[in-house]
Amino acid sequence: MTASTENALFQCLLRLGDNTLILGHRLGEWCGHAPALEEDIALANTALDLMGQTRHWLTLAGTIEGQGRSEDDLAMLRDVWDFRNVLLVEQPNRDYGHTLMRQYLFDHYHLLMLHGLCDSSDSRLADIAAKSVKEVTYHAERSAELVIALGDGTEESHRRMQDALDRLFPFVGEMFETDAIDETMAQSGIAPLPSSLRPAFDTQLDQVLAEATLSKPTDDFAHQGGRTGSRHSEHLGHLLSSMQWLQRAYPGAQW
Amino acid sequence: MYAQLIKADTSQREEDAARTQAFQRRIDAGEKIEPKDWMPEGYRRTLIRQIGQHAHSEIVGQLPEGNWISRAPTLERKTILLAKVQDEAGHGLYLYCAAETLGVSRDEMTEMLLDERMKYSSIFNYPTLTWADMGAVGWLVDGAAIMNQVPLQRTSYGPYARAMIRICKEESFHQRQGFDIMNQLAKGTPAQKTMAQNALDRFWYPALMMFGPPDSDSVHSEQNMAWKIKMNGNDELRQKFVDLTVPQAEYLGLTIPDETLQWNEEKGGYDFAGPDWGEFFDVIKGNGPCNKERLEARRKAWEDGAWVRDGLLAHAKKKARRAAQEAA
Numbered sequence: 001m002t003a004s005t006e007n008a009l010f011q012c013l014l015r016l017g018d019n020t021l022i023l024g025h026r027l028g029e030w031c032g033h034a035p036a037l038e039e040d041i042a043l044a045n046t047a048l049d050l051m052g053q054t055r056h057w058l059t060l061a062g063t064i065e066g067q068g069r070s071e072d073d074l075a076m077l078r079d080v081w082d083f084r085n086v087l088l089v090e091q092p093n094r095d096y097g098h099t100l101m102r103q104y105l106f107d108h109y110h111l112l113m114l115h116g117l118c119d120s121s122d123s124r125l126a127d128i129a130a131k132s133v134k135e136v137t138y139h140a141e142r143s144a145e146l147v148i149a150l151g152d153g154t155e156e157s158h159r160r161m162q163d164a165l166d167r168l169f170p171f172v173g174e175m176f177e178t179d180a181i182d183e184t185m186a187q188s189g190i191a192p193l194p195s196s197l198r199p200a201f202d203t204q205l206d207q208v209l210a211e212a213t214l215s216k217p218t219d220d221f222a223h224q225g226g227r228t229g230s231r232h233s234e235h236l237g238h239l240l241s242s243m244q245w246l247q248r249a250y251p252g253a254q255w
Numbered sequence: 256m257y258a259q260l261i262k263a264d265t266s267q268r269e270e271d272a273a274r275t276q277a278f279q280r281r282i283d284a285g286e287k288i289e290p291k292d293w294m295p296e297g298y299r300r301t302l303i304r305q306i307g308q309h310a311h312s313e314i315v316g317q318l319p320e321g322n323w324i325s326r327a328p329t330l331e332r333k334t335i336l337l338a339k340v341q342d343e344a345g346h347g348l349y350l351y352c353a354a355e356t357l358g359v360s361r362d363e364m365t366e367m368l369l370d371e372r373m374k375y376s377s378i379f380n381y382p383t384l385t386w387a388d389m390g391a392v393g394w395l396v397d398g399a400a401i402m403n404q405v406p407l408q409r410t411s412y413g414p415y416a417r418a419m420i421r422i423c424k425e426e427s428f429h430q431r432q433g434f435d436i437m438n439q440l441a442k443g444t445p446a447q448k449t450m451a452q453n454a455l456d457r458f459w460y461p462a463l464m465m466f467g468p469p470d471s472d473s474v475h476s477e478q479n480m481a482w483k484i485k486m487n488g489n490d491e492l493r494q495k496f497v498d499l500t501v502p503q504a505e506y507l508g509l510t511i512p513d514e515t516l517q518w519n520e521e522k523g524g525y526d527f528a529g530p531d532w533g534e535f536f537d538v539i540k541g542n543g544p545c546n547k548e549r550l551e552a553r554r555k556a557w558e559d560g561a562w563v564r565d566g567l568l569a570h571a572k573k574k575a576r577r578a579a580q581e582a583a
Contacts, residue, residue, distance in 0.1 A: 021330075025325065025333075028324040028325060028333070028337055029324070029325055031317060031321040031324050031337065031340050031341070031344075032314075032317035032318050032321035032340065032344075032552070032556070033321075033552065033555070033556045034556065034560065035556065035559065035560020035561075035563035035564055036560060036563070036564055037314070037344055037347060037348050037351070037361075038348075039560075039563070040317075040341075040344045041341055041344050041345060041348070044337055044338075044340065044341035044344070045341070047337055048334060048337055048338055048341070051330060051333060051334045051337065052334065054330060055330050055331070055334075058330075071330050072329045072330055075330055076328075076329070095559065096559070096560065096563050097563075146567075148570075149566065149567050149570040149571075150563065150566040150567065150570070152570050152573060153565070153566025153567060153568075153569040153570040154562070154565050154566050154569045156562045156565070156566070157562050157563065157565065157566025157569070157570075158566075160562060242325040242326050243325060243326070245326050246326060246327075246328040246386055247328055247329075250444065250446060250447070252444075253328075253443055253444050253446070253447055254439060254443060255328035255329050255332055255386070255436075255439060255440075255443075
């Protein structure tokens with residue numbers, strides 16, 4: 001593997017691992033506060049799956065980088081500009097509708113990406129994807145069912161789900177953005193081109209929204225800047241100030 | 256007419272007395288009481304109170320530990336803590352199900368928690384201030400809970416006993432993870448060791464309170480023991496907890512915050528100072544450091560979640576109606 005492919009692979013792995021890390025962290029914030037006990041348990045389950053995947057992606061990222069950084073070094077000791085997650089996953093939980101809509105939009109992108117990664121020319125990625133795809137298949141089923149149920153539920157639940165969709169839709173486009181890193185990954189057969197996943201995503205989104213009686217926003221404007229690290233939202237800094245606090249306050253300590 | 260009423264009342268009482276005796280004989284013989292079996296009203300009421308209180312403790316107990324999920328120091332610790340707090344929610348669920356077999360719904364019990372007709376364990380009204388508190392809660396609070404709960408695996412009410420078997424397995428894992436956090440801190444930097452000692456200092460006496468007031472002041476004990484709803488005395492379990500925990504603190508190199516603590520050869524156990532029972536009753540009355548925050552958080556979750564529960568229910572009804580229409 002050339003140095004530039006290796007660097008692109010490192011960035012690709014950070015994108016995968018940071019997405020699951022930040023979303024897993026956000027879901028953990030619900031623990032003990034969800035609308036029903038079953039939901040509390042299900043959110044924690046999803047968060048646990050995502051944290052497990054994070055550990056695989058970031059450990060592999062550290063290996064590829066070859067600077068001796070562990071999963072925790074990467075998670076706890078980078079600052080905002082070095083994070084490569086999409087803006088969608090760092091959006092705050094807001095109400096349960098926003099949390100579920102964010103989950104649904106991410107899960108369906110995530111599932112398509114993982115299916116593609118299962119065929120990766122790099123068996124290390126294919127192995128992690130094969131394990132993750134089983135978990136994410138369930139996440140995607142669950143979040144779609146809930147979006148449908150609450151979209152079609154009461155007047156209030158419909159209104160809240162539509163608000164959530166309107167608020168989060170501008171963060172969808174970034175997941176399918178394609179840059180030089182993605183081109184390199186696709187050319188090496190390591191990862192699918194994100195833009196190639198969009199048609200399948202749209203078909204599924206249209207079906208779910210129709211069943212949920214929700215309307216897709218007509219403006220397809222997409223915020224950018226998370227997966228390149230060029231401009232995250234203000235929310236990420238606050239998330240990191242909680243997540244990284246102990247490691248920052250007690251440098252070098254073992255936990 | 257009046258005479259007939261008296262006669263009916265008397266025969267009813269005789270019948271109840273006979274049933275109560277037969278019920279007690281079943282318990283004495285070690286039989287399990289199952290949901291459809293006849294049981295005295297007092298037995299049913301006491302169990303609802305006890306199982307409900309236990310379920311609420313699991314749910315409110317998510318909050319002090321949930322407080323540190325966002326700040327756990329490593330991905331592994333974060334994962335373990337998340338799994339642990341999720342287990343507590345699962346325990347709450349089994350216990351609410353066990354209580355439901357006695358004819359009270361989960362929603363009714365939740366309302367009773369929120370309007371303070373039912374209680375939860377006073378320990379969860381203490382704050383978790385540092386990461387070491389995750390260690391202390393696992394080691395001491397789960398340790399004390401196990402001491403209370405292991406005997407309940409043999410309690411007379413079948414659904415409760417079965418729920419406790421599952422819960423105890425998970426609790427012993429929780430206790431070990433708490434000890435592991437303490438161990439890591441105790442052998443860590445001086446600041447980490449201070450953090451661990453500080454957590455022990457704050458949680459030691461509240462953990463001792465978890466066994467309840469001294470037997471001499473404890474109400475309901477005798478009848479509940481006969482019914483095998485309560486299996487051991489409070490003082491006996493507290494002593495057992497202290498005897499087991501002191502050597503663990505020594506292993507960690509931490510100091511139990513009790514200057515009077517001393518091995519008593521004659522009784523084969525430690526002599527130790529009891530907690531401040533005035534503080535215990537203050538906390539029970541609602542004046543603990545976090546009572547207001549804990550109930551506020553539960554009320555907020557319940558109220559903010561109402562639209563979700565209503566929405567799911569409305570969709571389920573619509574779906575059933577559509578299915579029925581299609582079938583017709």
